Amino acid sequence: xxxxxxxxxxxxxxxxxxxxxxxxxxxxxxxxxxxxxxxxxxxxxxxxxxxxxxxxxxxxxxxxxxxxxxxxxxxxxxxxxxxxxxxxxxxxxxxxxxxxxxxxxxxxxxxxxxxxxxxxxxxxxxxxxxxxxxxxxxxxxxxxxxxxxxxxxxxxxxxxxxxxxxxxxxxxxxxxxxxxxxxxxxxxxxxxxxxxxxxxxxxxxxxxxxxxxxxxxxxxxxxxxxxxxxxxxxxxxxxxxxxxxxxxxxxxxxxxxxxxxxxxxxxxxxxxxxxxxxxxxxxxxxxxxxxxxxxxxxxxxxxxxxxxxxxxxxxxxxxxxxxxxxxxxxxxxxxxxxxxxxxxxxxxxxxxxxxxxxxxxxxxxxxxxxxxxxxxxxxxxxxxxxxxxxxxxxxxxxxxxxxxxxxxxxxxxxxxxxxxxxxxxxxxxxxxxxxxxxxxxxxxxxx
Numbered sequence: 001x002x003x004x005x006x007x008x009x010x011x012x013x014x015x016x017x018x019x020x021x022x023x024x025x026x027x028x029x030x031x032x033x034x035x036x037x038x039x040x041x042x043x044x045x046x047x048x049x050x051x052x053x054x055x056x057x058x059x060x061x062x063x064x065x066x067x068x069x070x071x072x073x074x075x076x077x078x079x080x081x082x083x084x085x086x087x088x089x090x091x092x093x094x095x096x097x098x099x100x101x102x103x104x105x106x107x108x109x110x111x112x113x114x115x116x117x118x119x120x121x122x123x124x125x126x127x128x129x130x131x132x133x134x135x136x137x138x139x140x141x142x143x144x145x146x147x148x149x150x151x152x153x154x155x156x157x158x159x160x161x162x163x164x165x166x167x168x169x170x171x172x173x174x175x176x177x178x179x180x181x182x183x184x185x186x187x188x189x190x191x192x193x194x195x196x197x198x199x200x201x202x203x204x205x206x207x208x209x210x211x212x213x214x215x216x217x218x219x220x221x222x223x224x225x226x227x228x229x230x231x232x233x234x235x236x237x238x239x240x241x242x243x244x245x246x247x248x249x250x251x252x253x254x255x256x257x258x259x260x261x262x263x264x265x266x267x268x269x270x271x272x273x274x275x276x277x278x279x280x281x282x283x284x285x286x287x288x289x290x291x292x293x294x295x296x297x298x299x300x301x302x303x304x305x306x307x308x309x310x311x312x313x314x315x316x317x318x319x320x321x322x323x324x325x326x327x328x329x330x331x332x333x334x335x336x337x338x339x340x341x342x343x344x345x346x347x348x349x350x351x352x353x354x355x356x357x358x359x360x361x362x363x364x365x366x367x368x369x370x371x372x373x374x375x376x377x378x379x380x381x382x383x384x385x386x387x388x389x390x391x392x393x394x395x396x397x398x399x400x401x402x403x404x405x406x407x408x409x410x411x412x413x414x415x416x417x418x419x420x421x422x423x424x425x426x427x428x429x430x431x432x433x434x435x436x437x438x439x440x441x442x443x444x445x446x447x
Contacts, residue, residue, distance in 0.1 A: 021447035024091025026310030060319035075325030085309035154217035162189030291420035305333035329356030363438035382410025389434035
């Protein structure tokens with residue numbers, strides 16, 4: 001079989017920026033230039049084989065300067081994860097953890113500790129085999145609560161996890177030939193998944209999660225036409241071995257990173273690679289991050305959390321306000337609060353509702369260090385003002401059209417100056433406006 005196509009064009013700052021945004025949370029100042037010097041192969045390898053995990057920068061605090069309490073205070077779990085996105089030296093690991101959170105979307109389970117534990121699982125399994133991740137998620141505490149795993153026993157099988165295991169996690173709802181599973185498969189999967197329990201302790205919550213053989217249905221089940229005394233491990237294995245699984249995983253994983261559908265030959269080769277590598281994700285990611293469409297395909301809208309974390313990284317600023325919880329919610333993506341079990345709808349990342357949240361997110365950053373009219377350069381030209389605003393954001397690449405629009409805005413501001421005292425004041429206000437306009441421009445909303 002021929003090789004999967006690889007990008008052969010120039011790998012410069014623009015391409016490195018796209019790689020850092022899609023496979024992470026955007027570049028810190030100078031990072032795209034340094035990555036570009038590595039060349040494509042070494043740049044991708046540096047993301048797939050990162051250094052030992054470290055958090056660089058100030059520890060997260062709330063609006064009063066106090067340490068966050070992610071297990072105890074409302075919304076601080078989201079701050080905990082945003083902090084990892086901003087300070088991690090393993091951007092692809094953290095981005096894949098966020099992707100897996102969307103894939104195995106889990107909402108309020110009454111315990112921030114369980115949710116954070118699941119996020120840590122996604123981080124540990126971020127680049128490993130999908131099979132290992134699937135097995136671990138199936139008996140993860142948060143998932144057992146979220147999809148009724150601890151309420152599923154041999155006397156009263158619960159279909160929640162069995163259905164979503166197939167429809168959302170491994171096989172998909174339907175393909176060209178129809179549904180890859182039947183309602184009988186759902187019922188039989190539910191029986192195979194029985195046996196998990198937990199105990200309730202007042203003022204503590206659910207504890208002692210365990211598999212209890214006495215609660216498991218040990219009889220024969222028929223799943224996908226195969227009969228056996230299947231248990232929860234078999235339930236996962238049968239899904240992984242189903243003919244629909246590899247294509248579903250490739251399509252969904254590709255969709256996280258490339259804004260255009262995979263060409264038929266590329267898709268077939270990726271499916272073959274996944275099968276040959278026995279459910280390995282890392283080789284798939286390497287192929288996707290080097291594919292021509294990754295760099296030459298259409299732009300993708302940045303997910304809200306990626307946009308927010310990227311702005312903080314560009315400014316070298318840590319999490320220092322608990323407002324990020326409600327701001328991210330307003331922008332359309334608060335961690336640990338997906339809209340439903342299917343995760344977030346990327347087609348809603350940028351609409352008339354969520355855009356307001358993005359504007360507020362940008363203003364929360366720019367307002368902290370606004371240019372002062374008392375010391376501003378009264379001779380600054382519109383072109384210099386735009387360049388200064390770009391440096392504020394770490395020098396992102398923008399289109400000539402956006403630059404022209406911003407320069408014209410700068411000229412309009414100068415055209416409104418009619419008094420000497422306005423020479424510095426209006427230019428300072430212009431700079432503040434340019435910073436916000438850049439952050440909310442199409443160039444910085446997409447990658």
